[in-house]
Amino acid sequence: MKKTIKEQKMVLIILLSNIFIAFLGIGLVIPVMPSFMNDMNLSGKTMGYLVAAFAVSQLLLSPIAGRWVDRYGRKIMIIIGLVLFGISELVFGLGTHVSVLYVSRILGGFSAAFIMPAVTAYIADITSIEERPKAMGYMSAAISTGFIIGPGVGGFIAEYGIRMPFFFAAAIAFVACISSIFILKEPLTKSQLEEISANTKQSSFFSDLKRSLNPRYFIAFVIVFVLAFGLSAYETVFSLFSDHKFGYTPKEIAAIITISSIFGVVVQIFMFGKMVDKLGEKKVIQLCLIIGAVLAVGSTLVSGFWAVLAVTCLIFLAFDLLRPALTTFLSRAAGKEQGFVAGMNSTYTSLGNIVGPAMGGILFDVNIHYPYLFAAVIMVIGLGITFMWKEEQFIESN
Incomplete structure (x- = not known):
């Protein structure tokens, strides 16, 4: 019998924090855009493409990442996603050329492609059918909140420097990664993963x-x-x-x-x-x-x-x-x-x-x-x- 949400509060907090951090990264760039445009002489079109690059890379990798989640396990994909996210934010914070910024956003999209299906599958694995809608609702709220308040967080931290929001995001991503390594456990056995992987090949x-x-x-x-x-x-x-x-x-x-x-x-x-x-x-x-x-x-x-x-x-x-x-x-x-x-x-x-x-x-x-x-x-x-x-x-x- 699966444990209730209350009995797995710490695991759910870690999972929801991970998905929140991933979508926080999408919005962090927005309030510092004018400063980046001025510093690097970028056009509005380039900045639009820079934001879109995240979504393009996420879209392209999502089908593959979803299959890897079923083949190799939920926990390892979450950890890989958080590491990629931390690196992407660090690269953006250090970047001085637009090509480096594109690389950063592409890595960020890859990280979201790993984290989102892995967290979704993990939550589905550990919750009962009765409590699953409630848990998925929490996940939806974490995604929405991360995407919407990202600009707010980025703007306030930017008071200490326009690159500080990205160093902050990198730091919390690595903290979340370490927490996930020690607190999360793979919810499925090797045989269960093999069975799911065989079905998804269809x-x-x-x-x-x-x-x-x-x-x-x-x-x-x-x-x-x-x-x-x-x-x-x-x-x-x-x-x-x-x-x-x-x-x-x-x-x-x-x-x-x-x-x-x-x-x-x-x-x-x-x-x-x-x-x-x-x-x-x-x-x-x-x-x-x-x-x-x-x-x-x-x-x-x-x-x-x-x-x-x-x-x-x-x-x-x-x-x-x-x-x-x-x-x-x-x-x-x-x-x-x-x-x-x-x-x-x-x-x-x-x-x-x-x-x-x-x-x-x-x-x-x-x-x-x-x-x-x-x-x-x-x-x-x-x-x-x-x-x-x-x-x-x-x-x-x-």
Whole structure:
């Protein structure tokens, strides 16, 4: 009989800390972008590509890393991922040429490709079917929190030097690695790993991608892509936009993002369940897309610190409510295909994280308002797609 979550609190804390640290690394770069642009004479397009490089490398390695997790074990892949992450952050902090920064972000993407499936599988192995949704919810919260507060943490630490956030991230990654070595134990035996590995050989990345086109999931995955695109494009351009238009410092940018993040998380904790009960997942998703699109346009019109803060708070809230609404639907629709759906969720998120920053950076070089306007168009398209989402699909998925 598997132990309860309370009985495995320390193991879960280590696992959630590992996944949090991995996604913290994605956002750390954002508030110091203007300083890096100025110091190294980089364009907005280059900075967008730099953020997207993380997601590209994660996407490419994820299928292989997932199979290695089943073949060699969960613990060793977590440790390798943390070591790669620590190295990537250290390299970024020491880098003085853009090519070195690209190498750093690619290594960071590789680390996330190892850590995410390994932690997901580890949690699934040690939890009962009844408690697994709760544990996976914790993991989702760790991912969201890491990705969203990364810019805030990076901005505040950057007060001590624009490279300090990366040295800090490297340090906590190595501490997490050492903790994992001594506290985590491989949850599966060698024979169990061999059995799982034999089963996973039957699938491939492209066959999984084809399965994701099933109407039961596809529209939800498209919205996952839209969410990742919108959030990553907004965050990537936000610091550059705030610096160029308002002259905000990294600390001011970090303050806006951190306050907005806290606001979104608090409302999510206390209001999300009630909203879904009253409106249902579909209407919550549509409402969030409408709010996101309107405020993306509004971001180009407002001025003044408090107005920018208010708009940013509401946009983050829309994203924070949209993510769990999608996750709830997908987990209900998945049935016995939880692993497949979780993997494809990660794939479509990575695709959004690739396209969002890249397009945001390109459009920023043309006009600083264009990334927000384009994000609004994408969210309107996503809203239109949800009207193809029949209520019967929710019923059939139960």
